[in-house]
Amino acid sequence: MSVVESPTTRRTGGSAPHRASGRARSRRRRQTSGLPWLLSIPTLLLLAGLLGYPLVRMVVLSFQNMRLRELISGRSAPWVGLDNYTKVLSDSVFWGVVGRTVAFTVLTVIVSVVIGLGIALLMRRVTRGVRLFMIVAMMFVWAMPQLVAAQIFRWITDSDFGVVNYLLDKLPGVDYQNHSWFVNTWQGWSVITTLVVWAGIPFLAITLNAGLTQVPKELVEAATVDGASPWQTLRNIILPILKPLLTIVTTLSVIWDFGLFTQNWALRDGHPEPEYQTLATYSYTQAFGQSRYSLGSAISVITVLLMLGVMAFYIRQMFKIGEVD
Amino acid sequence: MVATTPAAPAVRTRRRTDDGVMTVGRSRAGTIAANTAGVIFSLLMLFPVYWVLNTAFKPADEVLALTPTFVPTHPTFDNFLSAFKAPLFLQDMLNGLVITLLAVAGALVVGFLAALAIARFNFYGRKGIILVILAVQLVPLIALLIPLFLMLQSVSLTNSLIGVSITYLVLILPYTVWTLRGFISGIPRELDEAALIDGCTRAQVFWRIILPLTGPGLVATSVYGFIQAWNEFIIINTLNSPEKQNLMAWLLQNQTTRGTAWGPLMAGAIITSIPVVIFFLIIQRNIATGLTAGAVKG
Numbered sequence: 001m002s003v004v005e006s007p008t009t010r011r012t013g014g015s016a017p018h019r020a021s022g023r024a025r026s027r028r029r030r031q032t033s034g035l036p037w038l039l040s041i042p043t044l045l046l047l048a049g050l051l052g053y054p055l056v057r058m059v060v061l062s063f064q065n066m067r068l069r070e071l072i073s074g075r076s077a078p079w080v081g082l083d084n085y086t087k088v089l090s091d092s093v094f095w096g097v098v099g100r101t102v103a104f105t106v107l108t109v110i111v112s113v114v115i116g117l118g119i120a121l122l123m124r125r126v127t128r129g130v131r132l133f134m135i136v137a138m139m140f141v142w143a144m145p146q147l148v149a150a151q152i153f154r155w156i157t158d159s160d161f162g163v164v165n166y167l168l169d170k171l172p173g174v175d176y177q178n179h180s181w182f183v184n185t186w187q188g189w190s191v192i193t194t195l196v197v198w199a200g201i202p203f204l205a206i207t208l209n210a211g212l213t214q215v216p217k218e219l220v221e222a223a224t225v226d227g228a229s230p231w232q233t234l235r236n237i238i239l240p241i242l243k244p245l246l247t248i249v250t251t252l253s254v255i256w257d258f259g260l261f262t263q264n265w266a267l268r269d270g271h272p273e274p275e276y277q278t279l280a281t282y283s284y285t286q287a288f289g290q291s292r293y294s295l296g297s298a299i300s301v302i303t304v305l306l307m308l309g310v311m312a313f314y315i316r317q318m319f320k321i322g323e324v325d
Numbered sequence: 326m327v328a329t330t331p332a333a334p335a336v337r338t339r340r341r342t343d344d345g346v347m348t349v350g351r352s353r354a355g356t357i358a359a360n361t362a363g364v365i366f367s368l369l370m371l372f373p374v375y376w377v378l379n380t381a382f383k384p385a386d387e388v389l390a391l392t393p394t395f396v397p398t399h400p401t402f403d404n405f406l407s408a409f410k411a412p413l414f415l416q417d418m419l420n421g422l423v424i425t426l427l428a429v430a431g432a433l434v435v436g437f438l439a440a441l442a443i444a445r446f447n448f449y450g451r452k453g454i455i456l457v458i459l460a461v462q463l464v465p466l467i468a469l470l471i472p473l474f475l476m477l478q479s480v481s482l483t484n485s486l487i488g489v490s491i492t493y494l495v496l497i498l499p500y501t502v503w504t505l506r507g508f509i510s511g512i513p514r515e516l517d518e519a520a521l522i523d524g525c526t527r528a529q530v531f532w533r534i535i536l537p538l539t540g541p542g543l544v545a546t547s548v549y550g551f552i553q554a555w556n557e558f559i560i561i562n563t564l565n566s567p568e569k570q571n572l573m574a575w576l577l578q579n580q581t582t583r584g585t586a587w588g589p590l591m592a593g594a595i596i597t598s599i600p601v602v603i604f605f606l607i608i609q610r611n612i613a614t615g616l617t618a619g620a621v622k623g
Binding site for chain 2: 035040043046054119125126137138145152163296
């Protein structure tokens with residue numbers, strides 16, 4: 001994005017050839033030292049008030065016992081120390097939810113990134129008209145609100161009148177009339193996974209395709225002339241160049257998929273059965289379904305802690321790229 | 326990079342003979358196969374979109390037919406009419422508009438100032454602010470919902486449009502700051518400096534140079550904010566009762582309380598999606614770049 005300014009202006013000192021501009025910068029900085037903070041204050045206040053404070057409050061809540069009684073009476077909730085955590089961590093249901101969420105995330109991210117990359121490569125290969133058609137099709141899917149997409153999938157997999165059952169039933173030897181997709185957990189999760197992958201492909205494919213346009217055509221051609229197979233070209237030339245972008249989109253996908261809520265929530269009519277709970281829905285159900293606000297908070301804290309590594313990695317990656325930028 | 330000069334002409338001649346196919350050493354059969362794959366993929370992706378349109382325009386008895394019709398033979402607007410007449414549909418639509426516009430306008434004003442600070446000044450704490458802005462985008466919203474609910478409850482801002490508007494404002498604020506930062510730093514700093522030398526004050530530089538040049542960026546950012554706020558339903562569904570909710574929450578309520586009136590539900594889903602889809606198609610170029618800023622150059 002920032003083409004003209006970068007490296008000199010971003011870094012404070014300014015390297016030898018740019019000493020003059022560095023001096024100009026430091027003078028300006030002195031004149032306006034308070035202004036940038038003044039400009040940032042409204043944003044920082046809002047973020048602190050409505051994101052920072054709730055975050056602290058969430059941690060505090062997880063050490064208390066906040067139930068419906070405390071909520072209604074307005075009395076402060078009693079401190080219970082680590083009780084919520086010991087309760088959650090010794091609960092096999094919780095570990096089931098963790099395992100399910102992790103497994104879903106790993107599987108879905110791998111499937112969607114591989115398909116996304118495949119489609120991005122395919123987009124380089126097809127003629128222009130077909131590429132345009134692919135982009136238009138993906139744009140419609142990308143623009144679809146998550147909840148609407150989930151509702152559509154609920155409808156096409158409906159047991160009585162769903163079109164998927166109708167089409168599968170047409171196959172020879174398959175009886176899918178009135179087949180319910182969510183009785184069998186594996187089938188139910190494959191519907192949810194399909195929905196998430198379907199909705200995630202456009203972002204991945206279009207972003208990765210944009211990244212592929214940065215791969216110098218000459219390199220690929222040189223490799224082809226030198227006798228590299230398409231697979232070798234992909235592995236040794238295209239993927240290394242694409243790696244920073246691939247890392248970022250994969251990290252984002254992990255963060256998004258790990259927080260799965262809308263899809264399993266909507267497909268299960270707002271009441272996911274135990275085997276369709278993920279960490280996000282589990283925490284929500286504990287807090288708002290059962291009024292165990294503290295227990296829900298403890299689950300949320302654990303969720304955030306589990307994600308912390310991935311988030312830190314994403315931010316570091318953004319900073320890394322930002323320095324090059 | 327080394328091979329640039331000699332390779333370029335070869336590509337060009339090859340491209341001409343191959344009639345629109347761009348790359349070297351690829352067969353016509355391969356292109357046909359790729360095109361076929363591309364078309365099949367697109368059709369598969371579009372199928373759910375096609376099916377929701379197909380359903381919404383069907384009369385009620387055809388929606389619930391054991392043998393679905395793949396082409397609407399008797400197209401009708403009945404489903405749309407009954408969606409509009411459904412309880413709270415118009416009310417929730419209006420609520421959604423009010424909340425979304427308040428949140429977007431607020432985020433734009435507040436976020437622009439911060440974006441200006443990050444993009445144009447090099448000050449102690451700048452990296453810290455960037456870190457905060459990136460980090461808060463990653464915090465799962467559900468995790469914050471419990472304390473947020475208790476907090477707004479204690480100041481009587483649950484079940485009010487204001488409480489949700491402020492919450493949405495804060496939700497879209499980090500992205501707004503981050504994207505506007507990109508747009509502002511895209512404006513050459515030399516322009517500022519030239520104006521300063523010519524005798525402009527800092528305020529004049531802002532009004533006459535930065536603000537007009539960020540115009541497209543402001544449009545793109547506010548549209549993205551609109552989409553985010555319009556699509557949200559978990560917070561509003563938790564904080565507010567049905568008559569203070571938006572259309573997304575309406576879609577969710579509709580499914581749980583009234584069973585499955587698929588025709589009107591799909592029609593309602595289409596109505597709810599229309600503004601988002603239109604807006605999205607307008608700004609699609611900018612959306613990916615915000616999330617992966619810097620990773621793709623061009």
